[in-house]
Amino acid sequence: MxxxxxxxxxxxxxxxxxxxxxxxxxxxxxxxxxxxxxxxxxxxxxxxxxxxxxxxxxxxxxxxxxxxxxxxxxxxxxxxxxxxxxxxxxxxxxxxxxxxxxxxxxxxxxxxxxxxxxxxxxxxxxxxxxxxxxxxxxxxxxxxxxxxxxxxxxxxxxxxxxxxxxxxxxxxxxxxxxxxxxxxxxxxxxxxxxxxxxxxxxxxxxxxxVSPPGKAADKITQSVHFVEKPAKPSKLREVLSRDPDALTLVFARTKHGAEKLMKGLVADGYNAASIHGNKSQGQRDRAIKAFRDGTITTLVATDVAARGIDIPGVSYVVNYDLPEVADNYVHRIGRTARAGREGEAIAFCASDEGDLLYQIEKLMKIEIPVASGSRPERGAGERSNRRGPSGGQRRRGGSGGGGKKPAAAAKPASKPASAKRRRPRRGRAA
Known part of the structure; x- marks a missing residue:
């Protein structure tokens, strides 16, 4: 040195x-x-x-x-x-x-x-x-x-x-x-x-x-709450209320989701702002400046901010939605515990996000401590994602699904050979 x-x-x-x-x-x-x-x-x-x-x-x-x-x-x-x-x-x-x-x-x-x-x-x-x-x-x-x-x-x-x-x-x-x-x-x-x-x-x-790829900073304390999506808003407010003056960065998966989450927080009296791809550069710059200055204490963001915020005072990072790419989890939580400080990373995991959590833990070679709820069975997320909007079998025409086919589809009418040859082309074009 x-x-x-x-x-x-x-x-x-x-x-x-x-x-x-x-x-x-x-x-x-x-x-x-x-x-x-x-x-x-x-x-x-x-x-x-x-x-x-x-x-x-x-x-x-x-x-x-x-x-x-x-x-x-x-x-x-x-x-x-x-x-x-x-x-x-x-x-x-x-x-x-x-x-x-x-x-x-x-x-x-x-x-x-x-x-x-x-x-x-x-x-x-x-x-x-x-x-x-x-x-x-x-x-x-x-x-x-x-x-x-x-x-x-x-x-x-x-x-x-x-x-x-x-x-x-x-x-x-x-x-x-x-x-x-x-x-x-x-x-x-x-x-x-x-x-x-x-x-x-x-x-x-x-x-x-200086550290193995996929490893978080040593001074980040990590935890995960197993909570279903409808209960995530109240769980977030519970987390924010523990330390209301601390700078907290909240990650959502989509632009629409981030904006909706921010507006709900503001309506409930929280000093919140959002940054995502639908915001102009000026709006994003003003939100980050207000967050850095402490005028805004909660910043809701998509992954556009995962590597673009260098604010030493960020005390908490909340993964409201788990990222679909495991590496992004490491980048997100790296927004806290900067410049030698300590920080806390809190993740919310719904039942259909269990496999995303598994990929994150596999990358980091750790098991994130459970703060509340029960760890879902591995594979639950994949099964949930194969279900339709009502949680049941996918509608006809979907990929996967399981179950018996409708009787009308069991024995399709025979088609001319030329029609059968055209089917692969239609599939590729789609």
Whole structure:
């Protein structure tokens, strides 16, 4: 372990670290920063909330300060790609804190904001461009950005970019970048696709890992309440009432569900807001700011916020609906117990979510302690999902179902051979 002042960083960076109160690096910073300062490509594996932004941000800024030189119009010297608008803004805010008082310029480009304004900012050129892949492609297509001078590439939360289908955008962006370049890839999990991504875009990378993929922060206390869906609203109010002034982040599965849940809480007198894909960027930014300031104490979100909120004061994360992708559970609960603090993650599990819970526990290699209710039999969720709206057999034409077929369907009338040959084509088209 070292102190930041032992790294030989540019004086302006050392001053910024002291000004912001950073003295000792986190484990991921301890491993990654010296290697990145030497110019190595980095493959970093660490859960959310471990300080990855400084792990790539400090060496990146140090290189740029040493190189000097003003960027040409429409160009950038370094590119950081992140999957969500919230994460882009979070990264940019952290970097601006470190570059305050230096010539280093940081520009963000994300969807949901004026593309004309972003084109105007890029017309002057920038040292660091932080972007979501989709909006960057839009700007490339308009000829508003020239990436040939990019000599540093960072892919943050790369596994989520894969989940959201940004691999195709990355394949368009990467060939436009300058070479040789330093590439740093950071991820909370290491699926097979991530290994392929590393092989394609990193050169002899140094791998740094501070915790096994799928492992939550040590200071997160986890529990699960087995409760059916109709009882979830009252259970949530019970949880919120225990510590009404604490910042609580509540995750719902759908945009409609998050909005409905938030409105119900507000009607009952709770200081609540929501963020999801149907909200404008301005609405999402205002909600997160109010949550950070404590004006709002309960923030209801979909997975759009699972990796885009860096608020050290979040005391509780409630998984009102369990995520359908087990990895997302780890990212969600990583919103608490940040920066060395303690936090609590509370999950609600209905009978048809039992198999989702099983997949989460399998990934994390733990059994989450039960706070109330009884653990459902494994497989109950699958059986429930095969049932129709009334809980009985699916209607005719559904996939699966069981039971006897109606008599009329038992012996279908014979059909011409040509009609039988056409049936597979209809199935594929559907």
């Amino acid at each position: 070292f102190d930041f002042d032992m790294l030989g960083l540019q004086p302006a960076l050392n001053d910024a670290l002291k000004r912001t109160g950073f003295s000792e690096p986190t484990p991921i910073q301890n491993q990654a920063i010296p290697l990145a300062l030497e110019g190595h490509d980095i493959l970093g594996l660490a859960q959310t909330g471990t300080g990855k932004t400084l792990a790539f941000g400090l060496p990146l800024i140090d290189h740029l300060l040493a190189a000097r030189g003003k960027p040409e119009p429409k160009t950038a010297k370094a590119l950081i790609l992140a999957p969500t608008r919230e994460l882009v803004n979070q990264i940019a805010d952290s970097l601006r804190t470190l570059t305050d008082g230096t010539p280093i310029r940081v520009v963000t480009v994300v969807g949901g904001q004026s593309i004309g304004r972003q084109i105007n900012m890029l017309s002057r050129g920038t040292d660091i461009l932080v972007a979501t892949p989709g909006r960057l492609i839009d700007l490339m297509d308009r000829g508003s950005v020239d990436l040939r001078t990019v000599k540093h590439l960072v892919l943050d939360e790369a596994d989520q970019m894969l989940d959201l289908g940004f691999i195709h955008a990355l394949r368009r962006i990467a060939p436009k970048l300058g070479t040789p370049r330093q590439t740093m890839l950071f991820s909370a999990t290491m699926p097979k696709q991530m290994e392929e991504l590393s092989s394609a875009y990193l050169t002899n990378p140094r791998k740094v890992q």
